[in-house]
Amino acid sequence: MKLFVNNLTQVDLSYFDAQRGLLGESWQTDVVLTGKLNDESMICDFSIVKKQIKKWLDEHIDHMLAIPVNHPNAHLTDMTQGRVSFQFDHDDGSRFRCDAPVQAICALPMENITPQTAASWVESQILDLLPAELEAVSIRFTPENIEGAQYQYSHGLKKHAGNCQRIAHGHRSTIKIYSDGQQDSELENQWAQRWHDIYLGTEDDLLGIIEEHGHHYHHFGYVSQQGFFELTINSQQVYMLNGDTTVESLSAHIAQTLAEENPGKHIEVHAFEGIGKGAISEKTFLKDVDA
Numbered sequence: 001m002k003l004f005v006n007n008l009t010q011v012d013l014s015y016f017d018a019q020r021g022l023l024g025e026s027w028q029t030d031v032v033l034t035g036k037l038n039d040e041s042m043i044c045d046f047s048i049v050k051k052q053i054k055k056w057l058d059e060h061i062d063h064m065l066a067i068p069v070n071h072p073n074a075h076l077t078d079m080t081q082g083r084v085s086f087q088f089d090h091d092d093g094s095r096f097r098c099d100a101p102v103q104a105i106c107a108l109p110m111e112n113i114t115p116q117t118a119a120s121w122v123e124s125q126i127l128d129l130l131p132a133e134l135e136a137v138s139i140r141f142t143p144e145n146i147e148g149a150q151y152q153y154s155h156g157l158k159k160h161a162g163n164c165q166r167i168a169h170g171h172r173s174t175i176k177i178y179s180d181g182q183q184d185s186e187l188e189n190q191w192a193q194r195w196h197d198i199y200l201g202t203e204d205d206l207l208g209i210i211e212e213h214g215h216h217y218h219h220f221g222y223v224s225q226q227g228f229f230e231l232t233i234n235s236q237q238v239y240m241l242n243g244d245t246t247v248e249s250l251s252a253h254i255a256q257t258l259a260e261e262n263p264g265k266h267i268e269v270h271a272f273e274g275i276g277k278g279a280i281s282e283k284t285f286l287k288d289v290d291a
Helices: 046-060 115-129 185-194 247-261
Strands: 002-017 021-035 065-068 074-078 083-089 095-101 105-108 134-143 150-155 169-179 198-202 206-212 215-224 227-234 238-241 266-272 278-286
Touching: 002 046, 021 046, 021 150, 021 227, 046 115, 065 074, 065 083, 105 115, 115 134, 150 185, 169 185, 169 247, 185 247, 198 215, 238 247, 247 266, 247 278
Parallel strands: 002 065, 021 169, 065 105, 150 198, 198 238
Antiparallel strands: 002 021, 002 169, 021 134, 074 083, 083 095, 095 227, 150 169, 169 266, 206 215, 215 227, 266 278
């Protein structure tokens, strides 16, 4: 017998891809449990098992930076006082580096991270933690099926009390933009291109811009409740903002920017943060006059 639950939870994280670099991602999580019926004609108490699986995902992969430690260009170094350092050296001589508290890094024993390989790793980790009567557990991570414009961004919210404070976690999101009340796919696609595989940085957290061997990097760092976070990333993958990168601020920034670029148009932005949630902002600029 098998017991299933679709969309048990949503996992928002960033992971490192050898070709594309740092990528924000959002995965719907589906679970299938296999076992024999007990005296209550049940495989298990699913309400308990669901909580156990969600708790494990929250603690071991959600809102973390997942790294492919078996890739030959990946280097993970233990630091003092519960900290780790991850560096990836690209073939073109450029590099990526993140130093963070150990709970912010998910080290996956593989060369390349995909939803399927990550799900297989989770299965191998959690079966022994679940009730003994279960014979198998199947995890499926599924990116949202987005038909229109989408972008993948990573960021950190140092003021957040929870795990959003981690400097490299992210989301894969759709965006809806309306111009004078009509959905505008051209503006949606333009913005998706601006934020293609992007890191959203803030001026307050920028420690400096580094040049090494012809490559330019943005160097970010901040202290939050979980500790000191530091990130060095290729400048071409960075989009800078003046304020915090909450979804409320992001929707307001997009609306403000597009209204300035399209004077006389009423711009309404539905900016998503992962799957099924987000913020709405509206803005209009009259020609030569802020409305």
